[in-house]
Amino acid sequence: MPRGIQITPSTDQQSRRTRARQRTAGFLSTDTVAWIGGFVAAAWSRYEFDVSTGQLARPAACGAVAAAVHIAVAALRRIYSGRHPLGSLQEVQGVAGTTAITATVILVGLLLVGERPVPASTPLVGGALALLLMLTARFAYRQRRDLAMRPDARSSSPVLLFGMGDAGQGLLRAMLGDPRGRYLPVGALDDAPEKRDLRIGEVRVLGGRRDIGTAVRRTGATTVIFSVANADAALIREVREATREAGAAFKVLPPVRDLVDHRITVTDVRDVQISDLLGRRQVVGDLPLSTNSLTGRRILVTGAGGSIGSELCRQVMKADPGELMMLDRDESALHGLQMSLAGRALLDGPELILADLRDDEGIRRIIQERRPEVIFHAAALKHLTLLQRHPGEAVKTNVWGTMSVLDACQDVAKFVNISTDKAANPISALGYSKRITERLTAHAATRFPGAFLSVRFGNVLSSRGSVVTAFQRQIEAGRPLTVTDPDVTRYLMTLQEAVHLVLQAAGIGRDGEALVLDMGAPVRIADLARQMAEQAHSTVPIVYTGLRPGEKLHEDLLGTGEVDTRPFHPLVSHVAVPALDPMEVGELDPYGDPEKVIEQLAVLCAQPLGATVTGPLGVPLARR
Numbered sequence: 001m002p003r004g005i006q007i008t009p010s011t012d013q014q015s016r017r018t019r020a021r022q023r024t025a026g027f028l029s030t031d032t033v034a035w036i037g038g039f040v041a042a043a044w045s046r047y048e049f050d051v052s053t054g055q056l057a058r059p060a061a062c063g064a065v066a067a068a069v070h071i072a073v074a075a076l077r078r079i080y081s082g083r084h085p086l087g088s089l090q091e092v093q094g095v096a097g098t099t100a101i102t103a104t105v106i107l108v109g110l111l112l113v114g115e116r117p118v119p120a121s122t123p124l125v126g127g128a129l130a131l132l133l134m135l136t137a138r139f140a141y142r143q144r145r146d147l148a149m150r151p152d153a154r155s156s157s158p159v160l161l162f163g164m165g166d167a168g169q170g171l172l173r174a175m176l177g178d179p180r181g182r183y184l185p186v187g188a189l190d191d192a193p194e195k196r197d198l199r200i201g202e203v204r205v206l207g208g209r210r211d212i213g214t215a216v217r218r219t220g221a222t223t224v225i226f227s228v229a230n231a232d233a234a235l236i237r238e239v240r241e242a243t244r245e246a247g248a249a250f251k252v253l254p255p256v257r258d259l260v261d262h263r264i265t266v267t268d269v270r271d272v273q274i275s276d277l278l279g280r281r282q283v284v285g286d287l288p289l290s291t292n293s294l295t296g297r298r299i300l301v302t303g304a305g306g307s308i309g310s311e312l313c314r315q316v317m318k319a320d321p322g323e324l325m326m327l328d329r330d331e332s333a334l335h336g337l338q339m340s341l342a343g344r345a346l347l348d349g350p351e352l353i354l355a356d357l358r359d360d361e362g363i364r365r366i367i368q369e370r371r372p373e374v375i376f377h378a379a380a381l382k383h384l385t386l387l388q389r390h391p392g393e394a395v396k397t398n399v400w401g402t403m404s405v406l407d408a409c410q411d412v413a414k415f416v417n418i419s420t421d422k423a424a425n426p427i428s429a430l431g432y433s434k435r436i437t438e439r440l441t442a443h444a445a446t447r448f449p450g451a452f453l454s455v456r457f458g459n460v461l462s463s464r465g466s467v468v469t470a471f472q473r474q475i476e477a478g479r480p481l482t483v484t485d486p487d488v489t490r491y492l493m494t495l496q497e498a499v500h501l502v503l504q505a506a507g508i509g510r511d512g513e514a515l516v517l518d519m520g521a522p523v524r525i526a527d528l529a530r531q532m533a534e535q536a537h538s539t540v541p542i543v544y545t546g547l548r549p550g551e552k553l554h555e556d557l558l559g560t561g562e563v564d565t566r567p568f569h570p571l572v573s574h575v576a577v578p579a580l581d582p583m584e585v586g587e588l589d590p591y592g593d594p595e596k597v598i599e600q601l602a603v604l605c606a607q608p609l610g611a612t613v614t615g616p617l618g619v620p621l622a623r624r
Contacts, residue, residue, distance in 0.1 A: 032067040038130030039063030070102040103127030156184040163228035164190040186219040216246040294319040300372035303379030305333020307463035327353040357401025367408035388550040391429035391597040392590030398433035417454040424559040428550030432601035439580035445512035453509035458491030489522035
């Protein structure tokens with residue numbers, strides 16, 4: 001390695017040590033002067049300022065002795081070693097304690113001598129004055145250093161922070177301590193009356209939400225950063241609208257639940273997302289989650305390259321599994337997944353498994369050879385309209401593919417099937433196929449010793465193919481936003497909520513049941529479209545196209561006859577699922593007429609266990 005590469009770290013280290021020594025020497029000198037000055041001032045005031053210069057020599061000498069004692073005590077307590085942050089409460093306590101010990105030692109010494117060189121009150125009054133001077137010097141140094149750490153006004157953007165709670169104050173301090181930061185706080189806003197006079201690092205609260213326009217004009221701020229922890233969407237929309245009217249950009253600090261793993265930093269600030277504006281309560285922070293059951297386990301995720309599967313893999317990795325196996329038929333998706341997890345994508349590790357659920361023998365061999373203890377089954381075809389036209393594909397992938405996985409799960413400790421709210425009272429090929437997978441999973445629970453259960457989702461925001469993703473692409477292409485019906489509603493959940501529910505199901509789910517998250521009130525898709533249109537830089541019209549075959553105006557979370565029980569948490573429903581014998585499913589004909597295939601799925605989907613399965617004309621289906 002060239003020598004020049006090694007010089008910089010050594011030079012920086014030497015420079016830091018030199019600055020530390022200079023700072024220590026400066027404080028030693030300051031503290032010595034403080035003690036001498038404190039004793040002189042105390043004696044001088046004791047004699048009502050009527051003393052000669054010669055008479056001040058004795059308190060000055062006593063002050064020097066006190067300074068020596070102070071330095072010795074401080075060395076023992078490591079006050080000058082950088083033990084506590086400069087100007088912090090801990091350092092104030094340390095300096096005050098050292099001063100008290102020093103004053104006590106000098107006072108005891110004076111009381112023991114016959115002829116006192118200074119009045120006995122001098123150590124007490126002089127020590128108090130010395131402490132005041134020492135702390136003043138430290139606070140002045142801290143103030144100077146803090147000002148030097150502020151972002152450069154010439155290269156940073158002036159910003160206002162809305163919200164001075166813990167999150168806002170943490171963000172403000174992070175900005176003020178980043179000399180290369182891109183944001184320079186020039187003011188703050190908060191609706192709380194008690195915070196109107198709050199001032200942090202020379203940044204003052206200038207008013208509340210009604211003062212946004214005035215504050216922007218007064219400070220010249222180009223951006224308003226919304227930093228209220230867990231605020232409701234109505235407040236976010238109101239502040240955003242006022243900011244846009246004032247001509248400033250609007251950014252947000254993510255909710256505290258997204259920042260639990262690290263301290264708030266400037267890099268956490270982001271553009272507003274549609275999930276911030278929807279007005280739905282995100283319940284993931286209210287759900288207890290323990291991943292202890294995954295630690296050290298061999299875990300297989302099917303459909304690992306999809307939106308749910310890839311996020312599931314990222315969360316499982318945090319649980320420190322014994323082995324994580326990621327299966328998908330899309331090699332590009334596996335490449336992207338490995339890149340996101342490891343920062344590289346050589347595709348040469350055993351953790352990646354390229355396989356198709358339709359390959360029954362291949363799936364069986366993989367599970368038998370790799371012996372996963374926990375399986376998260378996320379692989380499926382999910383586009384309703386496309387599967388309505390090609391229902392045979394839903395049979396081969398969603399139904400038979402799930403059967404292939406289940407048939408090889410004799411030794412699996414836990415199997416979690418990822419379903420959809422469209423499986424409740426289904427009317428589409430997608431809904432029928434996913435309802436059947438729930439019933440097949442329930443049947444496996446009666447055959448194998450492990451725990452087999454399902455989890456139902458609503459629509460996942462920003463997943464591949466979601467309504468949000470479709471709207472974004474339409475906006476980018478300059479096209480109208482297409483909504484099926486003005487009144488159509490859907491249950492929406494974030495990717496984080498979806499994966500959180502899956503992991504929780506692995507912990508509290510019971511054999512043969514389906515878990516459903518209480519997702520609050522459904523969201524009108526027309527409102528979602530309007531919110532996204534308002535975020536666009538140009539006018540975006542909304543066009544209504546009408547409901548397509550298989551689509552509902554309003555989705556159901558629970559099917560007819562399903563009983564909503566919540567034994568473990570008030571936000572998670574546990575519903576019983578009737579088992580379905582795989583022998584019945586094996587008689588489906590995926591190559592028949594699409595309408596007949598859908599009828600077969602519908603009949604089979606609703607069929608109670610043990611009953612005869614009939615075709616679309618009432619004729620019993622032949623066994624294969």
